[in-house]
Structures are given as structure tokens and as C-alpha cells.
């Protein structure tokens with residue numbers, strides 16, 4: 566089987582590399598780049614065959630560095646997705662210990678996903694954002710400073726001979742991150758269990774445009790799995806919608822919904838169509854949270870039925 570050169574956020578030892586190797590094994594040759602923009606630019610320029618980048622985290626939501634670059638800057642298509650359980654380790658040089666740590670380095674996502682641990686166990690420590698978790702681990706190892714720690718992978722601990730000062734420090738053990746494999750050009754054939762991602766821009770701003778967007782899919786029984794609003798970057802208060810739905814962009818129902826949207830003044834940019842890493846079944850939908858008592862002065866429609 567041919568090997569594809571795939572750009573990813575490096576250096577070696579990041580969660581992204583782990584997800585790439587676990588999901589695609591020896592079908593890929595990972596090529597490290599220092600930032601997510603560089604990862605995407607590499608495939609855009611044809612320096613690699615594919616790019617692999619985080620798109621969504623269970624605790625923090627969208628990975629905006631990837632999402633916004635795909636919406637605004639690059640014309641790339643997601644052709645596959647992968648999900649990795651993400652467990653963060655606090656790494657220090659040999660001989661260090663938790664009570665000596667005054668500075669913690671990591672990728673902003675890792676710092677955010679470990680917010681609870683940092684607040685309760687290292688309340689006085691300075692948090693320093695760096696380009697990736699592996700970059701943080703490498704910096705700590707190079708500095709050989711027992712007062713500085715990194716948040717990163719177990720692989721990074723082994724690579725740079727760091728001690729695990731505290732393990733699995735993420736805010737929730739169910740933490741996981743979804744990644745997209747991105748290509749320039751052709752989409753994969755439908756598999757029967759696909760998802761499609763779109764960025765929808767309102768060409769004309771009028772009341773009910775979000776409703777029109779949602780109705781085009783609802784009317785055809787197409788299940789939406791994600792809806793995210795992002796600034797259009799044209800003026801304050803102007804937003805576009807990123808949606809994900811069940812189905813392939815070539816499915817007749819999806820294609821007809823897109824025709825409807827175009828007719829109602831919505832421009833849709835295709836972000837990808839790919840086999841779902843975790844096909845969703847309607848009956849597995851999360852249970853609704855218990856009703857929250859609301860201020861009695863609020864409109865009745867906001868109250869749960871009694």
C-alpha cells in the first residue's frame with residue numbers, strides 16, 4: 566500500500582502524532598510542522614499529500630486554529646476523521662516534584678483542558694502557552710529546571726526522559742479530541758455512514774436565515790450533528806455557521822438541501838465529507854439535563870412545562 570506523507574503539529578510526541586499513528590499506522594509518513602497554520606499550508610502548497618489537524622475537543626469545543634483557517638484561508642477538504650482519548654501528564658525533570666513547580670508550559674488547549682488541576686493543585690504557578698505539548702516537554706527537558714513542568718503525552722515523557730509528576734490531570738477522564746485528515750481536491754466515495762461539514766455564509770442578512778438553514782435539512786430528515794457560529798471577519802456582529810450533518814455531500818437529499826440554501830441566499834463552502842469515526846444513533850442521544858428553575862419574571866416559554 567502506498568505511504569502518504571502527512572503534515573502534523575510537531576515536534577514528535579504530540580497528541581496529534583499519536584492520533585495519526587494510531588489511526589493510520591504505516592499507511593502514513595508523519596511530517597512535523599511547528600504550527601497548525603504551517604500544517605495546513607504544507608498540503609495547500611503540495612509539500613505533503615495530506616494534513617492531519619485537531620478540529621474539536623470534548624471539553625473545550627472547536628479547535629479554532631484549524632476551523633477558522635479552513636473557513637477563511639485554505640480550500641482543503643476533510644476526507645477522514647479520527648478520535649483520540651486525551652489524557653494529560655504533568656512532566657518534570659528527574660528529581661523534581663509537584664511542590665517545587667512554579668511554571669507550567671503547554672499548548673493552550675492542554676492548559677485549558679487541565680484547568681481544574683492547575684487551579685487546585687498548582688494555584689500559584691504561572692501558565693505559559695507554547696506551540697504544542699511536545700514543544701513544552703522538549704523546552705522543560707532542555708532547560709533542566711526542576712521548578713518548570715510541561716503538560717503533555719506519555720510518549721513525550723519517554724522521549725525526553727521526563728518524570729510524570731502527576732498523571733491524568735485532564736478535567737474529565739472522558740476527554741477526547743477529534744482530528745481531520747485533510748486533502749486538496751477529491752473527496753472519498755460515500756460509505757453509507759458519512760458526515761459532511763459546511764461553512765454557511767448569509768449573502769443577505771435577513772430575519773429567519775438560521776431557521777431557513779436548519780429547515781432545509783430538517784425538511785429532508787437530515788440529522789445535524791454540530792452547529793457553531795463564527796465571526797465572518799467582515800464586521801462586528803456578522804456571523805457564519807459551521808454545520809456538520811449525517812450524510813455525504815453527493816447524497817441526493819443533501820444535494821437538494823444545498824440547492825435550497827443557495828436559492829435562499831446562503832453560500833455554503835464545503836469543508837469535507839468523510840466516513841464517521843463514531844456513527845451516531847439517535848437512541849444514544851445524551852439525556853436532557855434536569856430542568857433549571859428560572860426567574861418567574863421571564864416569559865413562560867422559557868420555563869419547563871409543569
Ligand SMILES: O=C(O)C(=O)C[C@]1(C(=O)O)C=C[C@@H](O)C=C1
Pocket residue numbers: 574578579580581582619622628651672674675696697698699742
Ligand atoms: O499539542 C499537542 O500535543 C497537540 O497535538 C495539539 C492539541 C490541540 O490543539 O487540541 C491536540 C490534542 C489535545 O486536545 C491537545 C492539544
